[in-house]
Amino acid sequence: MITPNEKSIHRWDFKRYTEILYTLIGCITLIVALSLLEISQKGHFSLDNATPWYGFIDFFAIILAFSIFLISYYTYHQIQNSRLAVVGFTFLIVGVFDAIPLLTCPYIYVPYGMEAVPGKAVIYLLLARLLNAAGLLILVSMPENRKGRLGREWRLVLSLLVISAVIMLVESFPGAADYIYGPEGMKPVGNLLMGAAGLLYAYNTCRAIIDLGKNGDSSSKTMACAFILMLFSQIITIGAYSMNDVRHLLGxxxxxxGFMLFFNIFFIHGIRRPYVLLSKAKEELNEYAYELDRLVDKRTYELKQVNKRLMADLDVARGIQHAMLPSTLPQNEFVSFVSGYLPAENLSGDFYNVIKIDDTQYGIYIGDVSGHGVSAAMLTVFTFQRILSLMDEIGKEGMTIPAMVLKHLYDSFNAANFSEELYIVLIYGVYNTETGIFSYASGGLNTSPLRLRPDGSIQELDAEGFAICKLGDLFTPKFSNRQVMLFPGDRLILYTDGLVEAANKERQPYSKERLKELLSRHHKWNASVMIERILKDVKQYSEQLNDDVTILAIDVLRPF
Structure with missing residues (x-):
């Protein structure tokens, strides 16, 4: 954990200020050395024939100013940085004002005294310093990457208007130069203007150093060094008495x-930085891709392990579900029960059972539960256990009333902590071997029982009903008892929707009509052979079963 003191030390890491400190010490050393030289000379130190160098130095400074403008102008639409754009147009104005004395008054760069310098040239040079300092104030004051309303074309027009207005103003007041300088050098007004520019540079330096402390950006460091150079270029020029004064040359x-450093900043932001960022982004992207591959491999291995455990759990659930299905069904000389079951590839939820209520009555149920997987298996277990427990709760007489059995199952399901999307559909019936009556109630199973007569005709029984679902707080369904008389030789077929909805490659369902046609054609076969033939036909029809196929036959035996 980093303490506040450690954060402060980290923020004020003095290593990042080394270049700024060296620049400041170098400029101070230069002024001190020049002052000592002037003291030893007992006056201002002048160089013979030094003024032509001013022209070359100013010429290169003008080229840098125009270069900064061009970089900001042609990269504006790419980087959309209004702060750099405004400063770039400021350098355009500065370059024009610096170029005017060079083009119109070239003789100021020959070895003459200050008295030979035209006043207008000095005004342009001072205006260039002030505007440069003010423009750079915008650089440190505006938010980073702020998008302005004016495009580069409108800024260019505005800059040209400013240049034209200043030139017209200077040309209209030629006597203004008398208040700025004279034969003896700069007058107080001139020195005051130079001092104002110096103060702006000093403020800009402080802001750049503060920004460096906040974000640690290398451009803020370069900017601070450039401001220091511009500041001391003003300080060292104050007090110069002639164009041959070494102070002018050093300034x-x-x-x-300073212009070279500003050019470096604009070059990095406008041209070099996008390529550097692109290269850095490519490196980071490669690292991310490698890390992603490694992470994918790791997650794939983990998923395989999870899937392995899940398949093991599904096998256990499938074993539990299959164990609940009866291996043998009760029968006597009056009735026979035969079942058939084809499991789907996924763990599904079909169930069936025949329970002996007493010597003459049998409870029969077949159904399906929602969904697949472990939840379906758990619902199947719940249904089996609940129907068996009803034998003790409502007694044998209650078990002979199908509607009562479904009502208790509905209430128990709603009392259990099942999610709302789960439900059970089934048919529960009771066959009485003495009367031959099959009583039944539907709990929403969407298949109708089929009564196969000895002559091959088929009767489709009514099987409308309400599913066992989580609507107990809103609705209480009324389950209806229905009855049908089964005669010797009759066969009642109960089945789940997985049989008739099994689809082939063309996604055509097996259909109830196909099932009825098969039953009618083979009505003389015994129940076991018939069910085996139906399951074989379904399996051939549909290569892949998406739902369990369950069929249960009640075969009323002939008395001979």
Whole structure:
């Protein structure tokens, strides 16, 4: 855990300020050395024939200013940084104002005294310093990547209007230069203007150092060094008495160095930085891709292990479900029960059973539960256990009333903690061997029992009913008892929807009509052979079963 003191030390890491400190010490050392030289000379230190160098230095500074403008102009639509764009147009104005004395008054760069310098040239040079300092103030004051309303074309027009207005103003007041400088050098007003530019540079330096402390961006460091050079280019020029004064030469050199640093900043942001970021992004993307591959391999292995455990759990659930299905069904000389079952590939929820209520009555039920997998298996177990427990709760007489059995099952299901999307559909019936009556009630099973007569005719019984679902708080269904007389030789077929909905490759269902046609054609076969033939036909019809196929036959035996 990092303490507040450690955070403060981390924030003020002095290593990041090394270049700024060196720049500051170098500029201070330069001024001190020049002052000592002037003291030893007992006056200002001048260089013979030094003024032509001013022209070359200013010429390169003007090229840098125009280069900064061009970079900001042509990269604006890509980087959308209004802060750099405004400063770029400021350098356009500065470059024009610096170029005016160079083009219109070239003789100021020959070895003459200050008295030979036209006043207008000095005004343009001072305006260039002030506008440069003010424009760079925008650089440190505006938010990063702020998008402005004016495009680069409108900024260009605005800059040209400013240049034209300033030139017209200077040309209209030629006597203004008398208040700025004279033969003896800069007057107080001129020095005041240079000092104002210096103060702006000092403020910009502080803001750049603060930004460096906040974000640690290398451009803020370069910017701070450039501001220091521009600041000391103003300081060292104050007090110069002639164009041959070495202060003028050193001030021009410092300004050129500052412009070079600003060019570096604009070059990085406008041209080099996108490529650097792109290269860095490609490296990060490669690292992410490698890490993603490694993570995918790891997750794939984990998923395989989870799937392995899940399949093992499904096998256990499938074993539980199959164990609940009866291996043998009760029968006597009056009735025979035969079942057939084809499991789907996924764990499904078909169930059936025949329970002996007493010597003459048998409870029969067949049904399906919602969904697949473990939840279906658990619902199947619930249904088996609940129907068996009703034998003790409502007694044998209650078990002979199908509607009562379904009503208790509905209430028990709603009392249990099952989710709302789960449900059970089934038919529960009771066959009385003495009367031959089959009483039944439907709990929403969507298949109708089929009564196969000895002559091969088929009667479809009514099987409308309400499913066993989680609507106990909203609705109480009324389950109806229905009855049908079964005569010797009759056969009652109960089945789940997995049989008639089994589809072939063309996605055509097996259908109830196909089932009825098969039953009618083979009505003389015994129940076991018939069910075996039906399951074989379904399996051939549908290569892959998506739901269990369950069929239960009640075969009323002939008395001979």
């Amino acid at each position: 021009c050199i410092l300004k050129l160095l």
